[in-house]
Amino acid sequence: MTVRIGVIGTGAIGRDHARRIQQVLSGGTITALSDVNRASAEAVRADIAPEATVFDTGEDLIASTDVDAVLVTSWGATHEQYVLAAIAAGKPCFCEKPLATTAEGAKRIVDAEVAHGRRLVQVGFMRRYDEGYVALKAALSQTGAPIMVHAAHRNPTVPEAYTTPMAIHDTLIHEIDVFRWLLEDDYVSARVTFPRSCARTHAKLRDPQIVTLTTAKGVVINTEIFVNCHYGYDIQCQVVGEDGVASLPEPMAIRMRLNASLQNPILTDWKDRFVASYDVELQDFLKAAAQGTASGPTAWDGYMAAVASDACVRAQEAEGEAIAITYPDRPDLYTQG
Amino acid sequence: MTVRIGVIGTGAIGRDHARRIQQVLSGGTITALSDVNRASAEAVRADIAPEATVFDTGEDLIASTDVDAVLVTSWGATHEQYVLAAIAAGKPCFCEKPLATTAEGAKRIVDAEVAHGRRLVQVGFMRRYDEGYVALKAALSQTGAPIMVHAAHRNPTVPEAYTTPMAIHDTLIHEIDVFRWLLEDDYVSARVTFPRSCARTHAKLRDPQIVTLTTAKGVVINTEIFVNCHYGYDIQCQVVGEDGVASLPEPMAIRMRLNASLQNPILTDWKDRFVASYDVELQDFLKAAAQGTASGPTAWDGYMAAVASDACVRAQEAEGEAIAITYPDRPDLYTQG
Amino acid sequence: MTVRIGVIGTGAIGRDHARRIQQVLSGGTITALSDVNRASAEAVRADIAPEATVFDTGEDLIASTDVDAVLVTSWGATHEQYVLAAIAAGKPCFCEKPLATTAEGAKRIVDAEVAHGRRLVQVGFMRRYDEGYVALKAALSQTGAPIMVHAAHRNPTVPEAYTTPMAIHDTLIHEIDVFRWLLEDDYVSARVTFPRSCARTHAKLRDPQIVTLTTAKGVVINTEIFVNCHYGYDIQCQVVGEDGVASLPEPMAIRMRLNASLQNPILTDWKDRFVASYDVELQDFLKAAAQGTASGPTAWDGYMAAVASDACVRAQEAEGEAIAITYPDRPDLYTQG
Amino acid sequence: MTVRIGVIGTGAIGRDHARRIQQVLSGGTITALSDVNRASAEAVRADIAPEATVFDTGEDLIASTDVDAVLVTSWGATHEQYVLAAIAAGKPCFCEKPLATTAEGAKRIVDAEVAHGRRLVQVGFMRRYDEGYVALKAALSQTGAPIMVHAAHRNPTVPEAYTTPMAIHDTLIHEIDVFRWLLEDDYVSARVTFPRSCARTHAKLRDPQIVTLTTAKGVVINTEIFVNCHYGYDIQCQVVGEDGVASLPEPMAIRMRLNASLQNPILTDWKDRFVASYDVELQDFLKAAAQGTASGPTAWDGYMAAVASDACVRAQEAEGEAIAITYPDRPDLYTQG
Incomplete structure (x- = not known):
């Protein structure tokens, strides 16, 4: 089965991931594109995915019956809304860093995915694939x-x-x-x-x-x-x-x-250091998406990274002092494996 | 365009290349299989390429209108005949080492390709892709x-x-x-x-x-x-x-x-040393085959390797003596790039 | 000129330094030995320095007219007294770590050497010679x-x-x-x-x-x-x-x-890691001692090491807290070079 | 015992070896110097070995009762005569490369040492001490x-x-x-x-x-x-x-x-690559010379090096052809150890 992918956000990283799926990896095809700057999406269609449809909004793209799974590679501040929409649609979703711009936002995604009951989100922490x-x-x-x-x-x-x-x-x-x-x-x-x-x-x-x-x-x-x-x-x-x-x-x-x-x-x-790991992470996404789920770094991992980052920034401000890092219990959804 | 590939010889290396094309690489699909041991080809169909057709002979496979390009991964002694048949059919052909079991056989392939006038053969010297x-x-x-x-x-x-x-x-x-x-x-x-x-x-x-x-x-x-x-x-x-x-x-x-x-x-x-280069060489083959041609190591390279190998064996026999290595002029077909 | 050396403390390190001076280095000879265990000093005389005299006390050894310079390689708690005695006698003195068992003791040596007005003490920090x-x-x-x-x-x-x-x-x-x-x-x-x-x-x-x-x-x-x-x-x-x-x-x-x-x-x-540097540090001592002075790690360095060590131990006790390290101004004697 | 050393040839290497013995190593002292250019020997005396005597000829130096052992660091063409003279005098002799300018000359030294019946010659192959x-x-x-x-x-x-x-x-x-x-x-x-x-x-x-x-x-x-x-x-x-x-x-x-x-x-x-090994080889010479003999690379080693070198030069001339290397049986004197 070839997974039909929609890409939300066709800037440098979105374009590059589209190229991977069309020209390097196996098992996926780009069928839909969307960008706040429509011309950018059109250009990726012209250069890389001529059979894709360009959608006006990420929400429209997610809703399309031609889209099995979604890449969220838009501006960071929009990640949360698109990931939540993909979860709502029950579609696997690869989201570049950050999962959300706040720990609270990331937690909302965790909660939504837990409520859904099956993993749908992979966060783009590519080093795990290096x-x-x-x-x-x-x-x-x-x-x-x-x-x-x-x-x-x-x-x-x-x-x-x-x-x-x-x-x-x-x-x-x-x-x-x-x-x-x-x-x-x-x-x-x-x-x-x-x-x-x-x-x-x-x-x-x-x-x-x-x-x-x-x-x-x-x-x-x-x-x-x-x-x-x-x-x-x-x-x-x-x-x-x-x-x-x-x-x-x-x-x-x-x-x-x-x-x-x-x-x-x-x-x-x-950009040269972990370039090969982007291929591996996306291939992993395609493989899981073909099964209607996600693997690799979880929404919980994205949330925990946000929590720790916030603490590190507070530790910068409190130069030399130890800042405690606290977080809720890990939901069962994320304890498998 | 997805290149439709026929694999002649479905032993270890043929099966592995079929897996690459189906599961790892972009731009190719296995549509045809053939092996002197038909059960082997059937097994690869079952495990890796369920939509492929199993042919009785390599020649039938090469002739099929469902086959755009050919992988020759059969027993070495049969390489020459299949590569010559692929050239006769004007289809790009990836041939594992050796191109032929004798320098003369390799030379016949060179001559056939030169007569055809366009490169169709890539020899499986994967180290060039390491x-x-x-x-x-x-x-x-x-x-x-x-x-x-x-x-x-x-x-x-x-x-x-x-x-x-x-x-x-x-x-x-x-x-x-x-x-x-x-x-x-x-x-x-x-x-x-x-x-x-x-x-x-x-x-x-x-x-x-x-x-x-x-x-x-x-x-x-x-x-x-x-x-x-x-x-x-x-x-x-x-x-x-x-x-x-x-x-x-x-x-x-x-x-x-x-x-x-x-x-x-x-x-x-x-098998672990150059494993990544097999992916790269076959991706290169798929890319050129989509254009109806071949790139990478040429039939001439295969012939030259045969000539040098023969000289080295004579040098073994003549322990300590230098053996001259001679060969005809390089045809123009192989001087591009 | 051959520097006549007296060794106070003929345990493992004292014996090894005596061997260096007798058998490896140039410009020195062991003329006097002393140890709280007289048999130990006698054994070094027998094995390594047959022409040396064994003295009852370190103070006697320092006072001997056959001794130009002193190695203090005795038990750490006795270092301070012997180094002070050597300074009082105006004789160059190589002292193994620690210079003294307290920062205060090290400071007394610094003060004595400053009062003497010329460097006489080298502390055995051999890594500087690695x-x-x-x-x-x-x-x-x-x-x-x-x-x-x-x-x-x-x-x-x-x-x-x-x-x-x-x-x-x-x-x-x-x-x-x-x-x-x-x-x-x-x-x-x-x-x-x-x-x-x-x-x-x-x-x-x-x-x-x-x-x-x-x-x-x-x-x-x-x-x-x-x-x-x-x-x-x-x-x-x-x-x-x-x-x-x-x-x-x-x-x-x-x-x-x-x-x-x-x-x-x-x-x-x-013992194998910095073995070569012991040769170099003692050769440096012999060279300076021939001029009636000392080079290499100073008494001030020994004192500063004691001050910093004490602070580090307090920092262990105050786990995680930064402990300030303070010390008096560096005497002019130690600012040359 | 301090070995009294005479140096024949006080150019760069002779001067450097004299410095080693006077300032770095243990157990030797320079008592005699000689050079075809007397001013050179005088300069080494002035700079390094003020108590040494300058002799008119190497032969006079070897004969001196103030000389226990000899360093031959003169021009290569003179090595053979001085080494033979040292053997005749029964004095240990360190000879820089080459032992002699011909294999025949080296063989004469071997024969003389064998006739003497005890090792007296060390050849300056310092790499063995690296x-x-x-x-x-x-x-x-x-x-x-x-x-x-x-x-x-x-x-x-x-x-x-x-x-x-x-x-x-x-x-x-x-x-x-x-x-x-x-x-x-x-x-x-x-x-x-x-x-x-x-x-x-x-x-x-x-x-x-x-x-x-x-x-x-x-x-x-x-x-x-x-x-x-x-x-x-x-x-x-x-x-x-x-x-x-x-x-x-x-x-x-x-x-x-x-x-x-x-x-x-x-x-x-x-000159920087094996500088430390010169110290070690000469210390080895001093130690053996104190016993009236020599250790390290032998006259036989010097002869064998000459034989092999000659064959290599013939092999250069016979480009590509194997040249046999032959030599007499190894005398018993050189089979110890």
């Missing part, structure tokens, strides 16, 4: 129960519009989700430590910073966020367990001996 | 014109049926093709040096051996073949150029600190 | 002004007698000194975070722990101390600067491909 | 009996005066000796293969070249010699054994993340 993280998680069976994680999220530079809280909501959000999955654990507190800021940062951004998360199982996770690190885009993760240490692999690169240096390139653009 | 080799080739622009290659092809163990010449035809064949592509060069001579054989080998196999190939541009390539190396399946390649040295990356692996050892796993099964 | 740290310090000129340090001090196992504060006084003490030297900076606060303790620890030891030191220049240093890490003795240090990241090299080891693993051994005994 | 090679040799116990060696000896550039045979006599000579020691084996044939020469070489030098040595035990050793490799001074060695592969470690270097590159420096000057 072959490096997948292999790292598998390796933890050898290194023993985790006790500490030392991590870094480095970016060469950010624009003036990037402020201190965005280091949490736009940057650390990936670590927040992937470490919950990696450790199969939940956060109980957050603390932020600020070294002196680097010379390359600007007035509205304290950079770098170190976020310390502790988990219910007692793991301490230190993540350096350094978004003006200059040298490259670099994601580091080392897990220290009872029996040993396992590290996230470096991206594939050619090692060269050149000009008195043994060297290999480091990526500079975040 | 991301490591692709990156290595790109890196050569930094390390300067190649002068030497140091390579190794190691396998943990081989059965008693594996004899000395098979180290060329079944093992080195991959290096023979990929180095021609990597260096954009042709071979002019081969020499084989035998160290003492390892203790784990058997009576009919001298193992390891070192094959020295020289190219028209004067590059010397030393490749160690060691198929009872015990420790793992390991493919090494280092290119020494005018300005520096570039090396094939190791496969992605998790580095662990464990038991007084800094370690990462080495693969032991060759 | 070729890895020396190279790391040199590399910081390329990676820019330091902002963060991520470090780890791991030991396979410790006995029951090792308690939580010893993780500071016996283990972190090396990082405390070497990071001051590496960064050319002083500490202003300490915080200790405890993950859950590992399964292999015992009742009196919380293990691992993470010590966060901040410096006057605003650098944040996170050091993991994990003394039951099981897998090996492992010292890690990564410095993140304005322009890049530099890491302490791994100890020299042979990388092997063996048993489906790419591996190299990790040390398990701390 | 900690990397020492560790590699130890690792062979894990990787099993050697079958192949893949090696490279790369130098950034050479002057016009460096001709093709010098790649053997001045460059490969180190591999020739160290592989005999590493493998505990002897050579039986040599073959040289020339790729196209690199663009940076000059008229009298074919560069790079690959020397294939086979041993009595059946090991095949391929060594690339590339003395205009441009990027650095780089010594590579990988031993393939029955059970696995072991590699010579890279020199200690700081890995940095900098400018979109993960990098560490590569040496460019050969």
Whole structure:
């Protein structure tokens, strides 16, 4: 069965996902498009999915009988309404980050899905599909129960519009989700430590910073966020367990001996780092959608990421103090597997 | 357009390619199957391609109006006849190694394709699609014109049926093709040096051996073949150029600190080493087949590999002596790009 | 000139230093020995320094006209008295860690040396002489002004007698000194975070722990101390600067491909890790002593290490809270170079 | 006991060895100096060994009752005469490479030492004392009996005066000796293969070249010699054994993340690569000389290196042909240990 997909929001990421489904992945076809800027949707139809219908609104698209499942890749502030509409229509829905712009909004989605009684939502936390993280998680069976994680999220530079809280909501959000999955654990507190800021940062951004998360199982996770690190885009993760240490692999690169240096390139653009994992996550969505359900990162994961992010921002404001992270009990819907 | 594919030969590799086209890749569908053992083709239909037709013969399959393009994954001795039939039918054809069991047979395919006037054949040299080799080739622009290659092809163990010449035809064949592509060069001579054989080998196999190939541009390539190396399946390649040295990356692996050892796993099964490149090569085939043609490794490449392999086997027999490698001029059909 | 050395304390480290001076290094000779257990000193004389005189007390040894300079390698509680005696005698003195068992005691030595007006004391912080740290310090000129340090001090196992504060006084003490030297900076606060303790620890030891030191220049240093890490003795240090990241090299080891693993051994005994640096530090002592003075780690460094250690122990007790580190102005004697 | 050393030849290497003995090592003192350029010997006396006597001739120096042992660091053509004189005087003698300028000359030294009946000569093959090679040799116990060696000896550039045979006599000579020691084996044939020469070489030098040595035990050793490799001074060695592969470690270097590159420096000057091993080899000489004998690389090793070098030069001339390497039986004097 070929899953008929409607895409709401045809900006860069929506277009790219449409291309994946039409040209790379198996089992899906784009039948519907919608964008607040209709011309954008028309362009994707022309370039990528000539047989798709362009709808005036996301709600119309979701309602169409030609649509089996939905990709929500619109502006973040609109995610909640479309995901809720897809749940109401009983259609599987892949939603890019954030699931909602507030924890409360994410909780409304969780509640709606729980009420529906079957998983329909996959959140676009693609790192869980990265072959490096997948292999790292598998390796933890050898290194023993985790006790500490030392991590870094480095970016060469950010624009003036990037402020201190965005280091949490736009940057650390990936670590927040992937470490919950990696450790199969939940956060109980957050603390932020600020070294002196680097010379390359600007007035509205304290950079770098170190976020310390502790988990219910007692793991301490230190993540350096350094978004003006200059040298490259670099994601580091080392897990220290009872029996040993396992590290996230470096991206594939050619090692060269050149000009008195043994060297290999480091990526500079975040878009190149996890590009392969987008294919895998969407293929996973198509496979589950063909069964009328969803797999991968859940609405609950999206909600928990929102809760933890909010706490981290409060921890930034309370520099050096530990902020408790609390959340309701996990609904049964999300405890399978 | 969805390319309708017929698969001739539904053993392990044929079945796996059928699965790729049905479940992983975009743009193709399996419409026809054939195997000397009809039950095998029926099983693939049942498991993977329920809408396909099973044909009595490969020739019938090629002739079917429901087949746009053909995968030849049958027993090696039958490749030539099916590829020739596909060319006669003007249908794109992906043929697994070897293109033919003799250089003469491969040459007949070249001649038929040249007479046809358009590329229809892609040979299954998947290493050209491996991301490591692709990156290595790109890196050569930094390390300067190649002068030497140091390579190794190691396998943990081989059965008693594996004899000395098979180290060329079944093992080195991959290096023979990929180095021609990597260096954009042709071979002019081969020499084989035998160290003492390892203790784990058997009576009919001298193992390891070192094959020295020289190219028209004067590059010397030393490749160690060691198929009872015990420790793992390991493919090494280092290119020494005018300005520096570039090396094939190791496969992605998790580095662990464990038991007084800094370690990462080495693969032991060759099937795991280039598994991702099979997807890429077949996607490339589907893309070209949609245009009624073929890309990637050509029939000429298959022929040249056969010619070089034959010379290497003669070089084994003439232990220590250089054997010249000669071949006709390259037809214009194969000089594009 | 050959410097005539007296050794006070002929246990393991005293005997080893005597061996170095007699058999490995240039410019020194052991002329005097003393130990609370006279038989121990006699044994070193018999085995290593047959021409040395055994003295009843350290004070007698210091007073001897056959002694130009002194090694204090006795029980820690006696260090202060011997160092003060050496200063009083105007003789260069190499003192193993700790310089004194309290910060106050270390301060008395600083005051005595300042009153003397010339450096006479070298403290046995051998890491400053490790070729890895020396190279790391040199590399910081390329990676820019330091902002963060991520470090780890791991030991396979410790006995029951090792308690939580010893993780500071016996283990972190090396990082405390070497990071001051590496960064050319002083500490202003300490915080200790405890993950859950590992399964292999015992009742009196919380293990691992993470010590966060901040410096006057605003650098944040996170050091993991994990003394039951099981897998090996492992010292890690990564410095993140304005322009890049530099890491302490791994100890020299042979990388092997063996048993489906790419591996190299990790040390398990701390005594092997910095063994070469003991030679270098003592050669440095001999060279300066020949001029009647001392170089390398100063009494002030020993005092500062004691001050910071005390703060770290208080930070352990105040789990999670930042403890300020304060100290008097640095005397002029210690600002040269 | 302090060994009184006379140095014949006070150029760069002689001066440096004198400095080692006076300022770095234990157990030796320079008492005598001699150089064809007397001013050079006077300068070393003034700078390094003020109590030494300057002799008019090497023979006078050897005869002096103030000299227990001799360093021969003069011009290569004079080595044989001084080593023979030292043997005649029954004094231990450290001789820099080459032991003699011809195999016949080296054989005369062997014969003289055998006639004397006790080892007196150590040849300056310092690589045997390099900690990397020492560790590699130890690792062979894990990787099993050697079958192949893949090696490279790369130098950034050479002057016009460096001709093709010098790649053997001045460059490969180190591999020739160290592989005999590493493998505990002897050579039986040599073959040289020339790729196209690199663009940076000059008229009298074919560069790079690959020397294939086979041993009595059946090991095949391929060594690339590339003395205009441009990027650095780089010594590579990988031993393939029955059970696995072991590699010579890279020199200690700081890995940095900098400018979109993960990098560490590569040496460019050969003098930096094995500098530490000179200390170790001379300390070994001093220790044996104190017992009136010699250890380390023997006169027989020097002779065998000369025999193999001569064969390699003939193999260069016979491009592509295997040249047999023959030599007399090893005298009993050299079979101990």
